[in-house]
Amino acid sequence: MNEQKLIVGSSEWLALPSLNVPAIKARVDSGAKTSSLHAFNIHSFTRDGENWVNFDVHPIQKNRKTVVRCEAKTIDKRVIKSSNGEREKRYVIRTTLELAGETFSIEVTLTNRDTMGYRMLLGREAMQGRMLVDPSEELCHGELNSEEIIKLYGISEPKHKGLNIGILASNPNLYSNQRIIEAGEQRGHNIHFVNIKHCYLKMDAESPAVLLRGGHSLNMLDAVIPRIRPSVTFYGCALTRHFESIGKYSLNSSDSISRSRDKLFSMQLMLKHGLDIPTSGFAHSPMDTNDLIEMVGGAPLIVKLLEGSQGRGVVLAETKKAAESVINAFKALNANLLVQEFVKEADGKDLRCFVIDGKVVASIERSAAAGEFRANIHQGGQANIVKITPQERALAIKSAKAFGLQVAGVDIIRSRKGPLLLEVNSSPGLEGIETATGKDIAGLMIRAIEKKLGWQPAPADKDQH
Template sequence: MLDKVIVGSEEWCAFPELNIPTIKARVDSGAKTSALHAINIVPFVKNEEDWVKFDVNPIQSNTRTVIHCEAPLVDKRIVKSSSGYREKRYVIKSEIKVGELSWDVELTLTNRDSMGFRMLLGREAMSGRILVDPEQKYLLGQPTAEKLKEYYEKNEEVRTGLRIGLLASNPELYSNKRIMEAGEARGHEMHFLNLKYCYMKLDADTPEIHYRGGRVLNDFDAVIPRIRPSMTFYGCALTRHFEALKVYCLNSATAITQSRDKLYSLQLLLNNGIDIPTTGFANSPLDTNDLIKMVGGSPLIVKLLEGTQGKGVVLAETKKAAESVINAFKSLNANILVQEFIKEADGKDIRLFVIDGKVVASIQREALPGEFRANIHLGGTASIIKATVEERRIAIKAAKAMNLKVAGVDIIRSAKGPLLLEVNSSPGLEGIEGATEKDIAAEMIRAIEKNFKMVR
């Protein structure tokens, strides 16, 4: 006990290996693990080992002072906060220096904007080394105002690129990681904005978007919405609010909303002279037989209107099977489409990636042997293909009809010619980048650069 150092409930510490010369910490024996404030957390591989890079704003309520850090990844761990919220966090190990004392500690990385301190020192890190006097503060000293000012000014970033937010749900998704990397490579300040952590202030004079902990997001130049289907309503509400704040959105909320409505999007495409497989829609199951005849009989496809990317899609190979599936869905009050099955496509479709009115890449997708493809991509392999002039024209026209700056347009080759299947407002990058070896993420960032100048 005599060998232990007595510290106060608040102390200044440093992390030499992370180039953090000073940061104020809350010393809390009630917390098991230690936590460091971190944003823009991105895992990567270095020398065949897992690492993580992240940014630290060491001063509370100051986003201009930024330290770029990277460290070997020790673990990914579920941590329960004092408010009961459970979160998966990256864990690193780094040397900490408190006064003249230094040792290695494990740190979980998390956004601590909502907390009073950028650093939390938990009991696992204190064990065997320090004792806490909760009535005291800064027993091991604190930097002078002059030192802090010198340090702050040295680490204040001068913005040269755009401040771009990626509005999505999963920072570890290949597409999201690639977009973050591409933006940073082109000199922009990239921020991953988790949909669930955003909330809005609707006010005629001072509308705002806030992030977990109260951070205001009104100072973004552009936002890239990549909204998962289950979050369409809330994600589009956030996108509309960014648009109201004059933040340039790569895809607008209106365009995303209509692309997610299968029936409306097909009607919109037809109104713009774009051919689709013959499709039927009905509210009542009493006319099932005529509905089946309408699309050419069996086999046929049954699609849930709320489904997407292959989910909620059934191939009915016989008339009896079609009647059973349609009636089963109708008994659940589910809205469905029935669609002719394009047999001659032989389990293949074409994905054309459209950015800012141009087809930047195209691939052919083919089902694995034994799988069926219900006029929609369900998996399998992807290979590079040269799309025809007509297919490129259809893809560009479809994206324009939906008013999408970024779109994945799916086309199927039939005996009647190319038919449009679906327009995706958040197309994945992994398959098309892997097959074509093109930097699609960089093309998306270039579209922002071009259009940002136009809207300004």
């Protein structure tokens, strides 16, 4: 009787012809009751009064570029306990399986297996009465090489199609966004500008999704680059978080962006990680104004609105009387503010260190326009290449790491006490630093995504880059 059963190894190449999947490498696991197939962009619908589902499959492991669109009738929705102990409600379909010239009808659950070793798992229900497993062997019924896979899936030029990368932003015409689009396309990727305000979220146990106005799913993206303006921080972070929840890589995580946008929390985080900052004060009551001023060494001093950005809401108070007036005026408006020491020796200059993937890739010195002070560098200031010290480099790297940012613009001033950290920006602009240094910062951001996702250009593409 055993002679009539197929002998299979711990993994086998098989086909799912009714799903138009001519080849998929499956892990054979008699310890798992149910078979499962990697699926994403899962959407249910009704056809002739019956429940159906359509979905996308990446049939080839470590290959996000080859996609097969499938549809099948659903026979059930079940709670399945995965190998890591988590429970998940999945659609169940019935499909045909071809292996070693034989065809079987099996039940398969649909789930995202991107992080698993195989795109499909063949469980014991599918094997029962049909197969015997020899765990010491694998690929008992043959291996497929890359040329055979290309032929089966009809993969054509471009031979090395790139990643699908979304830029989460508000204005496609900004220099930074244009440069990222340009850099990504030059490296062979498909770059999608995604207007944050035009997105909405589907929160559902079976088929969560990010949708663009008009109902277009963005679940096909491999990675996103958040470029969130301060006015949409809350929704932008919620959108980024949802992409992360459906398994998409974000160049800067939603948590790291949130940390950088809360000025008070960010300064407390800096202190927690032993990062040197200018002496600063924060209080709720106007009755504490005088103590705040004395705390930071008296006038002149800087007053910063916690909600401000890019130099807005930052005031230099040159006398104690002016400081009292500004602080009390802001307090009367129920505005939260910081009071910070004025570092005179900085002479209206700061350093912008651009950190990508734990390395300072470029640095510039920014000078405020004549008659202005450092906070107004963003409006009309000048930028020049500067050589930073090892101490300044270490401070920039440590700062980005403390916030959990893969890409950061770290602002530092030089003082008699040494370099002081002013701010860590999660969406740093590219124009000033690329213009001053001539470096392809946008391209380095794209390369950081490639590194994280394990993507490499084909040999012919490498020659072009």
